[in-house]
Amino acid sequence: MTEPTATMINEQKLYKAWGLSEAEFKIICDKILHRLPNYTEAGLFSVMWSEHCSYKNSKNVLRKFPNKGKRVLAGPGEDAGIIDIDDNQAVVFKAESHNHPSAVEPYQGAATGVGGIIRDIFSMGATPIAMLNSLKFGNLTDEHTKYLANEIVAGIGGYGNCIGIPTVGGEISFQERYKNNPVVNAMCVGLINNSDIKYGKAKGENNLIIYVGAKTGRDGIHGATFASDEFTDDNKSQRSAVQVGDPFMEKLLMDACIELVQEHSDWIMGIQDMGAAGLVSSTAEMASKAESGLVLELDQVPQRETNMTPYEIMLSESQERMVLCAKPQYRDEIIKFFNDAGLDAVVIGKVTADKQYKIYQHGELVTDIPVAGLVDDSPEYVHEGQTPKRLLSENYQEQYVPQVSSLSKTWLELLKQPNIASKEYFYQTYDSQIKANTVVKPGSDATVVRVRGTRKALAMTNDGNSKLVYVDPYVGGQIAIIEASANLIASGSEPVGITDCLNYGNPEKPEVFWEFNRSVEGMASVCETLELPVISGNVSLYNEFNDEAIYPSPMIGMVGLTKDLDDVTTQGFKNDGDAIYLVGTTKNDYNGSEIQLMQTGDVKGSLNEIDLAQIKANQKQILQAIQAGLIASCHDVSEGGLAVALAEAAFENQLGFEVKTSLTSEEIFSETTGRFLVSVKADQKAAFEKLFNDDIEFLGTVSNEQTLRLTTSNSDANVDLNEALKNWKEAIPCLMK
Amino acid sequence: MTLVKVYVTYKKSILDPQGEAVKKAVHGMGFNDVEDIRMGKYFEISVDGDSPTVKEDIETICDQLLANPNMETYRYEFVESEEV
Amino acid sequence: MTLVKVYVTYKKSILDPQGEAVKKAVHGMGFNDVEDIRMGKYFEISVDGDSPTVKEDIETICDQLLANPNMETYRYEFVESEEV
Amino acid sequence: MKFAVVVFPGSNCDKDLFFAIKDGIKEEVELVNFQETSLDGFDAVLIPGGFSYGDYLRSGAIAGHAPIIPAIKQMAAEGKPVLGICNGFQILTEIGLLPGALIKNNHNRFICETVPLQVMNNQTQFTSEYEADQVIDIPVAHGEGNYYCDEATLKELKDNDQIAFKYQADINGSVDYIAGITNKEKNVLGMMPHPERALEKLVGSDDGLKMFQSILKNHMDRVNQ
Numbered sequence A: 001m002t003e004p005t006a007t008m009i010n011e012q013k014l015y016k017a018w019g020l021s022e023a024e025f026k027i028i029c030d031k032i033l034h035r036l037p038n039y040t041e042a043g044l045f046s047v048m049w050s051e052h053c054s055y056k057n058s059k060n061v062l063r064k065f066p067n068k069g070k071r072v073l074a075g076p077g078e079d080a081g082i083i084d085i086d087d088n089q090a091v092v093f094k095a096e097s098h099n100h101p102s103a104v105e106p107y108q109g110a111a112t113g114v115g116g117i118i119r120d121i122f123s124m125g126a127t128p129i130a131m132l133n134s135l136k137f138g139n140l141t142d143e144h145t146k147y148l149a150n151e152i153v154a155g156i157g158g159y160g161n162c163i164g165i166p167t168v169g170g171e172i173s174f175q176e177r178y179k180n181n182p183v184v185n186a187m188c189v190g191l192i193n194n195s196d197i198k199y200g201k202a203k204g205e206n207n208l209i210i211y212v213g214a215k216t217g218r219d220g221i222h223g224a225t226f227a228s229d230e231f232t233d234d235n236k237s238q239r240s241a242v243q244v245g246d247p248f249m250e251k252l253l254m255d256a257c258i259e260l261v262q263e264h265s266d267w268i269m270g271i272q273d274m275g276a277a278g279l280v281s282s283t284a285e286m287a288s289k290a291e292s293g294l295v296l297e298l299d300q301v302p303q304r305e306t307n308m309t310p311y312e313i314m315l316s317e318s319q320e321r322m323v324l325c326a327k328p329q330y331r332d333e334i335i336k337f338f339n340d341a342g343l344d345a346v347v348i349g350k351v352t353a354d355k356q357y358k359i360y361q362h363g364e365l366v367t368d369i370p371v372a373g374l375v376d377d378s379p380e381y382v383h384e385g386q387t388p389k390r391l392l393s394e395n396y397q398e399q400y401v402p403q404v405s406s407l408s409k410t411w412l413e414l415l416k417q418p419n420i421a422s423k424e425y426f427y428q429t430y431d432s433q434i435k436a437n438t439v440v441k442p443g444s445d446a447t448v449v450r451v452r453g454t455r456k457a458l459a460m461t462n463d464g465n466s467k468l469v470y471v472d473p474y475v476g477g478q479i480a481i482i483e484a485s486a487n488l489i490a491s492g493s494e495p496v497g498i499t500d501c502l503n504y505g506n507p508e509k510p511e512v513f514w515e516f517n518r519s520v521e522g523m524a525s526v527c528e529t530l531e532l533p534v535i536s537g538n539v540s541l542y543n544e545f546n547d548e549a550i551y552p553s554p555m556i557g558m559v560g561l562t563k564d565l566d567d568v569t570t571q572g573f574k575n576d577g578d579a580i581y582l583v584g585t586t587k588n589d590y591n592g593s594e595i596q597l598m599q600t601g602d603v604k605g606s607l608n609e610i611d612l613a614q615i616k617a618n619q620k621q622i623l624q625a626i627q628a629g630l631i632a633s634c635h636d637v638s639e640g641g642l643a644v645a646l647a648e649a650a651f652e653n654q655l656g657f658e659v660k661t662s663l664t665s666e667e668i669f670s671e672t673t674g675r676f677l678v679s680v681k682a683d684q685k686a687a688f689e690k691l692f693n694d695d696i697e698f699l700g701t702v703s704n705e706q707t708l709r710l711t712t713s714n715s716d717a718n719v720d721l722n723e724a725l726k727n728w729k730e731a732i733p734c735l736m737k
Numbered sequence B, C: 001m002t003l004v005k006v007y008v009t010y011k012k013s014i015l016d017p018q019g020e021a022v023k024k025a026v027h028g029m030g031f032n033d034v035e036d037i038r039m040g041k042y043f044e045i046s047v048d049g050d051s052p053t054v055k056e057d058i059e060t061i062c063d064q065l066l067a068n069p070n071m072e073t074y075r076y077e078f079v080e081s082e083e084v
Numbered sequence D: 001m002k003f004a005v006v007v008f009p010g011s012n013c014d015k016d017l018f019f020a021i022k023d024g025i026k027e028e029v030e031l032v033n034f035q036e037t038s039l040d041g042f043d044a045v046l047i048p049g050g051f052s053y054g055d056y057l058r059s060g061a062i063a064g065h066a067p068i069i070p071a072i073k074q075m076a077a078e079g080k081p082v083l084g085i086c087n088g089f090q091i092l093t094e095i096g097l098l099p100g101a102l103i104k105n106n107h108n109r110f111i112c113e114t115v116p117l118q119v120m121n122n123q124t125q126f127t128s129e130y131e132a133d134q135v136i137d138i139p140v141a142h143g144e145g146n147y148y149c150d151e152a153t154l155k156e157l158k159d160n161d162q163i164a165f166k167y168q169a170d171i172n173g174s175v176d177y178i179a180g181i182t183n184k185e186k187n188v189l190g191m192m193p194h195p196e197r198a199l200e201k202l203v204g205s206d207d208g209l210k211m212f213q214s215i216l217k218n219h220m221d222r223v224n225q
């Protein structure tokens, strides 16, 4: 194939097929290059200016998130954010979406998503210690959805289990809207000593650019723009941007990079992974951060295939590759170091002072463009939003009223709903225990991983109830943060920071943009109140199939610092005779709830305003009560309301309860956010009640009996614990058969 | 009874980490003449009766299940077999 | 250049859970004529030159590496190929 | 007592085993690279879990050809304790130190959970600190842990008391619920469950500790004889 000339690209507007607009192309020609770009150059601009790399549609919205705080050591802009956890230690984390690749090749798409997020963590010099994932699928009654769910979960497990990082938590939900566009978000958490932190910078004239890891092939070319593309039935068959992950190679790469940073920190200036848009994005960003230029010699790049063009080499998204910026005097040591680890390492270029990005192949200069133009000068779009029509319909303010003719029947039925039922069938396929640090395993509100050699632990969770964001983006966004925070608090941990994946439809559509913007405003408002910085994240837009967007689906990944292992708390009741309390006031919150979905097959109606000050106060009190040793178990109340929270608290240790509440049989299913279900040892009741004089209700006691006894103000139910447990545990395995 | 053998391999341009690992191991055993190893999947499918659409059926099964056309290619052959 | 194709399958007496799973999926797709599916591994090995021991070598590689005689059997065939 | 933990490319439970010795029973331990050819000076060798060579081809198959393997065989021949856990068990069957093979779980899925195991033989140097028939909680995490052997081999295993641990339920399709076996001489043990992950109640169970204590005690008894 001969490449089109610069003139052809211009005249036939070939750049459009790569996602560059006419206006953008004009900026490149007139403002940046003052000439026409050749084929390679146009290709580089098209990926670097894609939404995935440049955030041109979302930057403006993302600025609404607070990202500073006294513990923040690195925020957005690096491969991952870093939060100080005292004693010269820090936690590093980030989340990444792989929705489109997973729709096309579910196993490999999910697996390479995991591989990518792990590289983001160890490229900061950190040791990955845990992974989480957030998955959203269509309904499990659909065969294709079952196939996607099985393969995606297998891909996540396959990669994580092989590389040996425990996958400790996450969330899985089901809704028709994700049928053809599943959401696959993966998060990785790492630990680092503050003195080992490395940034992705290509600094210092004549320093070397070294390529490490797998060879470059023609796979995944244009993956970055692919990720920013909508799906239709049409291009379902034209899909080509699929890569195969090699977790074995990544394990070698990870161990070597961590050892390099810990033992030979002086050899290198910076290190970065090759993620989306491969070689070009990693090297250009490293140069941009250091305000340097670069020269690359493509003949040196290890290649798996023959006759690759500069365009292909630069844009390839072959996996398991890293770039280093290193001091020339250590060249031989570095190459030997990697070779001994069974890895390719070659010098492919060097840092220059002229701030130009120059690429040579076969001795010929094939690209010569300003680094800043490529990385920083991408346009930024501020879209006009428009309130979605569904939110403007008449009676949208009205609350749904659940129909509860039989309390026990509704209760049992709800426990079977896939969104509520146990997800063990899936998470059991993840090795959650490797490294022997997992103190609270999947199945409670948050997972807790100890920091070996200290009394500290880290709690982590993924949350984002997209049904609520869909019915009311602002309040739904607020609830996403509140819930994540509540999950950590309930585990006895103090939330310290957030990463996110923002999964939405096409932002060029005013209604989609409005959802995006409003939900971020909602989330940001809670981040401000709870003083939680957003230190990293990822945006995945254009999640549409045949023009229909997924639900607005922000995923919140939150990490908490547990000061002492004694504070670790789980959701399950512990002892016969413990007193049970509900903390927080219950209101009529049925819109967007599981009971609304179960009873009507749909979710709609706006959400009630939230009293953030009250929520903050309750969360603070709960954490204090846990730290004071007053609480035996703690569970945040969310999907399915108090009824489901009570049942889940009973399941963990198979203890029954006797509860009598002032709530009605309808209110027991209300999903008012910010509430906690707590159990307290009998002899600590007084001390506990004193801490929470107002906003609590005494519900009853935990019992050894295998029965869930619940009396509401207008009905009662006696449910066999084992029957309830069976409904909850077997619903998903049964659907997956 | 018809026996169908199906071979599924990655497309040439796609990384085959398993094949690579096996090749290295073979070199480690001293067989340096081995230039390349690609690893794929192999299926033996026994089909009952002599449905006239058997060939079509096998192709559908391959296209939709056994191989992912995004990264794999397949090949099949029919072997008449008197017994299972 | 010689191309060798190697097929490795579980012994007949051993349950093949992957084959079973594929069979179930095929039935799910409505192809009930499919009686049985066994899944195995398939290798394409390119050997350089024309070492007289090539056949022996391949057997050694199969015996010692590609198949585990406790549970698997293998079969191979040579395909002369003019180009890679 | 001095332990070796062999590290193959892709081993990933090596550090857990290292900590089990160093912190669990507070003995000397070294990570030994797969390219070494000698285990002189070590009193026991531990082969960790993980995915050596990615488990590509077949779990444990490629590791079976590593330079360290003859040294492991020699340790076994000398009667020193050789313990393979998970991938380590798979490797031990691949190199013929233990009979049978580990194939894909019959349900085709990876499983990670803590399961009860019954100690079938507490007369070995790996299990002597357990009670006879004691049931212990140990995590499993594997996709290919389905122990297979033919009937003659199974009979031999039984006749020689080579079955060390059994699951209490069919979790993966293993013949006779087998979770771990020894060689005839009882100095080589392979098991799919991970005792090195069960050393502290904090992470769920400390039932694994006794295995390492058994190895140590029996070694000390030998030395003191």
Ligand SMILES: Nc1ncnc2c1ncn2[C@@H]1O[C@H](COP(=O)(O)OP(=O)(O)O)[C@@H](O)[C@H]1O
Pocket: A132, A133, A134, A135, A167, A168, A169, A170, A171, A172, A423, A426, A427, A430, A441, A442, A443, A444, A445, A446, A447, A461, A462, A463, A487, A638, A639
């Ligand atoms: N994809 C997943 N991977 C690992 N663990 C999961 C996954 N999905 C759910 N879990 C676990 O199941 C439990 C319940 O999840 P969820 O209902 O989302 O909890 P919550 O409502 O408290 O956030 C949690 O411990 C969670 O970590």
Ligand SMILES: [Mg+2]
Pocket: A444, A445, A487, A635, A636, A637, A638
């Ligand atoms: Mg919760």
